[in-house]
Amino acid sequence: MKKIVPDPPVSYISIISDLPSEDALAQARKMMVLLNQSLEVYLECEPGHRRDAMLENVSLLSQLASALVKHAEGKGVQP
Template sequence: MKKIVPDPPISYFSVISDLSREEALTQVSKLMDCMNRTLEAYLGTEPIGVDSYLLENVEILNQLMRALIAHAVAKEAAP
């Protein structure tokens, strides 16, 4: 029987290679604040169709943060 394995997550975003680790983490912090406000708006709205739009925004913010965090980790590991 063939084991079903999900595809690994694909990052649709890339980060400018000369962005410093500190700048990347600063942007992650800003995106986390934005995600927090978006989730607060999602939890405070009536389900009239806007809720799915807000969740899509959260997913995009998540992908952006993942790319920036991976970049920061790579910068930290580099000599």
């Protein structure tokens, strides 16, 4: 029987285990600022390679920010 819902994407980003949670959250905040800036550039760009690159940037930054926050949560810190 065919699956109706596809498997969620697998994250290939991992964070070093000894990174302190405060540092992880500080880096996640930086990633979110860059994410916002990248989205602003994406929205201003005409369709084409630059816009496509900005969208890829947004995807990678969101995965990295998410991994950093999950790392901090795993150490018992609430963001």
